[in-house]
Amino acid sequence: MRGWSLVEVLVAVAILVIAFIPVVNLVSSNAVSTVKVGNYARAASLLAKFMEEVKHVPIKKYQEECPELLSGASVDVPEKFYPDTLDSIKELKTEKEFWLKTSMKASKNDFGQLVELAFSAEVIWHERGDKSAEGEPERSLRDYALIFNPETRY
Numbered sequence: 001m002r003g004w005s006l007v008e009v010l011v012a013v014a015i016l017v018i019a020f021i022p023v024v025n026l027v028s029s030n031a032v033s034t035v036k037v038g039n040y041a042r043a044a045s046l047l048a049k050f051m052e053e054v055k056h057v058p059i060k061k062y063q064e065e066c067p068e069l070l071s072g073a074s075v076d077v078p079e080k081f082y083p084d085t086l087d088s089i090k091e092l093k094t095e096k097e098f099w100l101k102t103s104m105k106a107s108k109n110d111f112g113q114l115v116e117l118a119f120s121a122e123v124i125w126h127e128r129g130d131k132s133a134e135g136e137p138e139r140s141l142r143d144y145a146l147i148f149n150p151e152t153r154y
Contacts, residue, residue, distance in 0.1 A: 036127065036139075039096060043123040043141040046088055046098060050121050051145045053082040054104075059114050059149045062104070069106040069114065077102040077119065097130040098123050113152045119145045 004012075054077060066075050079086060082102075089098055101122045106114045121143050126136040 039125060039127070039139065040141060042092060042096070043098060043125065043139075046085060046092075046100065046123050047121055047141060047143040049088060050082050050085040050100065050102070051119065051143055053085055054119055055145065055147055057081050059117060059147070059151070062106070062117060063114050066104075069104070069117075070108055070112065072106070072108075074103050074105040077104050077121075096125060098125045099131055100124075109152055111152075114149050115152045116149060117147045119147070 061081075062069060065078055065081075068075055085100065089100060092098055101124065103120045105118045105120075107116050107118075109115050122140050123142075124138050124140045126133045126138060129136050
């Protein structure tokens with residue numbers, strides 16, 4: 001008898017399929033991990049861009065635009081202070097929707113001057129879907145920065 005029987009071929013194919021299942025799972029999980037890492041990298045980039053933008057606004061502008069800072073209350077950072085970050089979020093919306101929550105809080109000295117501003121920012125997204133996706137866990141990345149006012153007296 002020459003060649004392979006049908007049973008031998010089917011057994012060989014079954015062994016190959018069983019052997020490749022872990023390889024397929026590995027490739028699939030690597031693809032998911034790559035997407036997750038990419039989302040975290042985009043979020044980190046957005047946070048860095050936001051922090052750089054708000055750090056370069058003179059503290060005097062914050063004091064003029066947000067007088068409630070002098071009361072010590074935490075307030076949202078006005079969007080006009082970080083337009084490049086907002087543009088980046090709009091650009092990324094074609095691939096993934098990210099949204100940004102920001103706040104700032106000030107401390108003042110005895111002369112009523114802002115001594116420092118504490119910024120807090122959080123980028124939020126869902127792994128699947130957009131902002132309205134229900135049942136999808138939110139992923140987030142946070143950053144904080146403290147900026148001292150060099151013009152204050154102690």
